[in-house]
């Protein structure tokens with residue numbers, strides 16, 4: 001990093017402001033329920049003047065606090081059972097990371113406690129949540145960047161895979177978590193380049209294929225400072241495109257496999273590759289292979305190619321294709337350029353792209369029985 005480069009620093013939970021109407025829309029509740037919930041839940045929401053009228057001003061973190069507390073209060077059965085998703089397609093550029101970010105955001109708005117894991121050494125998800133994996137401790141000191149913006153650890157540091165990864169040297173779990181939207185929004189286990197050695201370590205270890213699944217299962221039984229997943233409802237892994245030992249290990253750990261595909265390109269091959277990995281596991285006798293869901297992305301209305309690809313997928317995978325598609329929209333690219341990294345769902349709540357993303361998420365939840 002050059003000395004004259006400026007460094008954007010995320011202020012966690014303060015990405016954007018919403019007024020009551022938008023909050024009502026994003027949480028699918030009425031204006032009066034928003035107001036009532038604020039007082040029932042004892043939330044501290046600022047007000048600002050608009051002419052002579054005062055109005056409530058919600059920051060990003062407030063939105064998630066309201067969503068989570070409201071769901072917690074209305075839940076009949078407070079027992080949690082963590083559901084794990086892997087998002088994968090061997091092809092790059094199909095929208096895995098973009099979808100993961102919006103999916104996690106929408107699940108958070110539905111009141112779920114979400115943990116997203118950037119399992120790609122190229123760390124685009126980490127970047128999409130507003131963190132810069134290039135900032136090391138030295139750069140942070142030089143530019144006066146707060147310590148919590150430095151990515152010191154990644155998911156691999158939670159595993160026992162000697163000689164590179166040892167739990168005795170594992171970071172304290174709560175200290176490695178990033179909370180881009182505050183305490184109640186989705187939490188993130190970030191990634192940086194050094195995650196690339198994880199696949200190699202998994203490959204060399206005789207128990208490599210099962211180590212992630214077993215670590216998670218153990219942590220659910222006996223939470224500790226090293227790994228405590230007991231508060232989460234949903235965990236999502238965003239993966240690197242190529243098929244590595246990490247992908248095998250994450251398939252073993254996951255309940256559901258989301259396969260995003262580009263509908264404007266030849267997409268059938270990517271789907272069959274993702275399903276082959278699953279079938280290979282099943283043929284080796286693995287019982288819990290993840291249930292696949294295919295999500296059509298970058299749908300262009302009026303492009304015959306897109307509807308042809310969609311129909312083909314629907315014919316081949318009738319029960320696994322999510323019937324709602326995600327349109328191609330500049331909003332997705334804009335949301336990446338914005339230095340504050342606000343997800344489309346929050347930056348453009350009334351856009352058609354956001355309604356597609358909500359509909360896809362709702363269909364996935366339904367298909368998964370969540």
Ligand SMILES: Nc1ncnc2c1ncn2[C@@H]1O[C@H](COP(=O)(O)OP(=O)(O)O)[C@@H](O)[C@H]1O
Pocket residue numbers: 091092093094095096097098099124297298299326327328329330332333336
């Ligand atoms: N629905 C969409 N409409 C337009 N562009 C999209 C859409 N989904 C993803 N993109 C763009 O496609 C590019 C690749 O997306 P990304 O999520 O990084 O893919 P992957 O993780 O599969 O490599 C990004 O520039 C992203 O903005």
Ligand SMILES: [Mg+2]
Pocket residue numbers: 096097098120124125239
């Ligand atoms: Mg990606």
